[in-house]
Amino acid sequence: MALTPPPHDATTNPFLLIRSISSSNNAMLSKEEEEEEKENNKGEPHTNNLCAVINHYIHTLNHFNLRNLGYPLNQNFNYDALAPLLRFHLNNAGDPFLGSTVCLNSTSFEVSVLDWFANLWEIQNNKYWGYVTTGGTESNLHAILLGREKFPDGILYTSQDSHYSIFKIARMYRMQCVKVGTLVSGEIDCAELKASLLAHKDHPAIINLNIGTTMKGAVDDIDLVIQTLEKNGFSRDRFYIHCDGALFGIMLPFLKQAPKISFKKPIGSVCVSGHKFLGCPIPCGVVITRKEYMNTLCRDIEYIGSRDATITGSRSGHAPIFLWYAITKRGSLGLQKEAQSCIRNARYLHNRLREARIGAMLNEYSNIVVFEKPLDDEFSRRWSLACKGNIAHVVVMQHVTIEMLDLFVAEFLQKRSFWWFKDYGSSFQPRCIADEIGAANCSCSMHSLLS
Numbered sequence: 001m002a003l004t005p006p007p008h009d010a011t012t013n014p015f016l017l018i019r020s021i022s023s024s025n026n027a028m029l030s031k032e033e034e035e036e037e038k039e040n041n042k043g044e045p046h047t048n049n050l051c052a053v054i055n056h057y058i059h060t061l062n063h064f065n066l067r068n069l070g071y072p073l074n075q076n077f078n079y080d081a082l083a084p085l086l087r088f089h090l091n092n093a094g095d096p097f098l099g100s101t102v103c104l105n106s107t108s109f110e111v112s113v114l115d116w117f118a119n120l121w122e123i124q125n126n127k128y129w130g131y132v133t134t135g136g137t138e139s140n141l142h143a144i145l146l147g148r149e150k151f152p153d154g155i156l157y158t159s160q161d162s163h164y165s166i167f168k169i170a171r172m173y174r175m176q177c178v179k180v181g182t183l184v185s186g187e188i189d190c191a192e193l194k195a196s197l198l199a200h201k202d203h204p205a206i207i208n209l210n211i212g213t214t215m216k217g218a219v220d221d222i223d224l225v226i227q228t229l230e231k232n233g234f235s236r237d238r239f240y241i242h243c244d245g246a247l248f249g250i251m252l253p254f255l256k257q258a259p260k261i262s263f264k265k266p267i268g269s270v271c272v273s274g275h276k277f278l279g280c281p282i283p284c285g286v287v288i289t290r291k292e293y294m295n296t297l298c299r300d301i302e303y304i305g306s307r308d309a310t311i312t313g314s315r316s317g318h319a320p321i322f323l324w325y326a327i328t329k330r331g332s333l334g335l336q337k338e339a340q341s342c343i344r345n346a347r348y349l350h351n352r353l354r355e356a357r358i359g360a361m362l363n364e365y366s367n368i369v370v371f372e373k374p375l376d377d378e379f380s381r382r383w384s385l386a387c388k389g390n391i392a393h394v395v396v397m398q399h400v401t402i403e404m405l406d407l408f409v410a411e412f413l414q415k416r417s418f419w420w421f422k423d424y425g426s427s428f429q430p431r432c433i434a435d436e437i438g439a440a441n442c443s444c445s446m447h448s449l450l451s
Contacts, residue, residue: 068399069408070385070392072247072368074279075399082318082325090317094306095298096131101305110320116327117286120253121270123263130288131310132274132320136246137165138311139271139287144169144206145311146269146289147240149296151204154240157196158208159188161215163244166208175206184438185363186210186218190228197232205229205239211261211270212248215388216361217368217395219248219259226266241267246285247276247395248365254336255343258365268293274319277339278326279398284319338398342367346396349405356413357430359444361437367396372433372443374412375419383408391436 065075094100096110114130133139140163148154156177158166170177178200181192188209197205207229209220222243229239243249243261249272252258261270274284299308330338346367353360353371360371373392374380385392394400394408432444439447 064384065399066404067383067408069383069394069404070380072273072276072395072397074275074277074397076397077279077281077326079281079322079325082321085318085321090321092132092315092317092320093313094301094304095309097129098306104317106317106320109324113286113320113323113327114288117270117272117288120250121261121263121288123288123290127291128263128288129291129294129309130286132315132323133271133285133287133310134312134316135275135283135285136163136244136271136273137168139273139285140165140208140242140244141169141172142287142311143242143269143271143289144173144175144208146293146297147206147242148173148175150240150268150293151206151238154204154206155200156206156208157193159186159210159213159220161186161188161213161218162208162210163214163246166244182213182218184436185361186213186216188220188225190221190224193225194228194232197229197234201233205234207239207241209241209243211243211245211252211259212366212368214246215368215386215391215393216370217248217363217366217393219252219363219365222259222261222265222267236266239266241269243267243270245270246273250277250335251339251342251367252365254332254339255365263288263290274323274326277397278323280319280322280326282316282319282322284316284323286323342396342398342400345400345402345405346394348402349394349396349409352405352409354443356409357443358412358416359430359433359437359442361441369394369396370437372431374415376415379412379415389436390431390433 068075088104090104090106091102092105092107092110093102096107096114099105099107110132113132114128115125117130118125118128133142144156144166147156154175156170156175157180158177159180159182161182167177167179178196180196181189183189207225209222209225211219222241225241230236245261249261249270252261263270269287269289271285271287274280274286275282294309297309301308327335343365346362346369349369350360350362353369358371360369362369370391370393373387373390374385380387380392385394396405429445430443432442432446434442434444434447
C-alpha cells in the first residue's frame with residue numbers, strides 16, 4: 001500500500017509525518033493488498049516506511065538539539081555500550097532491597113545507585129530507603145505522601161516558585177496547601193513562612209523546599225527554615241521537610257561552599273531527577289528517605305514476591321542501569337568538573353547579556369540565567385526557551401557550548417531591535433523587569449544606572 005503523502009508542513013513538524021504514516025498503516029487492506037505488501041517487504045510490512053520515519057525524526061532531533069537551551073536536559077552523553085540491554089524487558093516491580101519473583105530485573109544496579117545517593121546526602125545505608133522513580137513528580141508524590149502519613153492533619157507549605165507538581169500533588173491528596181511568597185531571587189521568604197506557620201500553629205507542618213527553583217534556580221535555605229520552625233514552636237516531632245532537588249540536588253554537593261544537603265539535618269526526604277544533570281535518556285528520578293518513615297506505606301504482595309512500597313507497580317529496569325553507568329563512568333571527579341563547567345558557562349552568558357544591556361539575573365551556585373522574555377514566540381520556540389510572564393531563562397547544561405551561547409546572544413540582539421521598532425516605531429528601550437529580577441539586574445532606562 002502506498003505511503004500517504006505527508007501534510008505540507010510535516011518536514012517541520014515530525015508529529016504530522018508520524019501521524020500520517022500511522023493512519024496509513026492502520027487502514028484496512030484487502031487480501032490482495034496484504035499479499036502484495038508481504039511479498040514486497042519479505043514478510044515485514046512497512047519496514048521501509050518505518051525506517052524512513054525514524055531517520056526523518058532523528059534528523060529533526062539533531063536540528064533542534066543545536067538550539068536546546070531552555071530546559072535542564074543534558075544531551076552530552078553516549079550510552080552505546082548499553083544498547084544490547086534493549087533486547088530484554090527489565091521490570092523492577094516491588095521493593096528494590098527485597099527483590100521479587102520477576103527475575104528479569106536490575107535491582108542490584110538500582111540499589112547501587114541508591115547507595116551512591118545516600119552517601120552523597122550523608123545517610124547511612126542501614127538508615128535509608130529509596131527507589132528509582134519515573135521522574136521528579138513521582139518522587140515528590142512519594143515524599144509528600146510520607147509526610148502526610150506521618151502527619152495526617154499536617155498542612156503543606158511550599159513557595160510560590162515551586163514546581164507545578166507540588167500544587168498538583170496537594171490537590172490529588174486533598175491536602176491544605178499554603179503558598180508562601182518568595183524573595184526576588186526566588187528563594188522562600190522565611191518571614192512570610194513564619195507568619196503562615198503561626199496562623200496554623202495547631203497543625204504539624206509538611207514543608208517542601210526547593211533545591212533550585214524551576215524558573216530562577218533559587219535554593220531555599222534549609223537551615224533558616226529549620227530555625228524558623230523551631231523558634232516558632234514546631235519541635236522536630238511536628239514537622240516533615242522534603243527537599244525537591246530535581247537539578248541542583250546532584251550539582252550542589254560538587255560545588256565549593258554551596259549550601260549543604262544532608263540527612264544530618266532534620267529533613268525527611270530528598271529527590272533528584274536522573275534525566276537532567278546525569279543525562280539519562282529515559283525520564284527518571286531518585287527519592288531517598290529515612291527507613292523509619294516507610295512502615296506505614298509498605299504492604300507485602302504475594303503475586304510479585306515482594307513488598308509494595310512504591311507509587312507505581314511496574315518500574316523501568318533500564319533506567320537504573322543508565323544511572324549506574326552515568327555515575328560510575330564519570331566518577332565524582334568527572335561530575336565535579338561538569339558542574340563547575342555549567343556554572344562557569346552560565347556566568348559567561350550572564351555577563352554577555354548584561355554587557356549587551358539585556359536585563360538578566362543569575363543566582364549563586366546556579367546554571368539558570370534569567371532574562372527579559374523575547375517578544376517573538378517563534379524565537380523562543382527556535383531556542384526552546386522556557387518563559388513565564390515577562391521573563392525567560394536558559395539552563396546551561398553540559399551540551400551547551402560557548403559558541404552556542406554566542407550565537408544565541410547575537411541573534412537575540414538582532415531580533416530585539418527589530419521587535420521594538422516594529423511595535424513602537426522608535427529606537428529600542430529595554431523593558432522593565434525589576435519586579436521579576438530586581439532593580440539591580442534590570443536594564444530599563446529607570447534602573448540601568450543602578451547596575
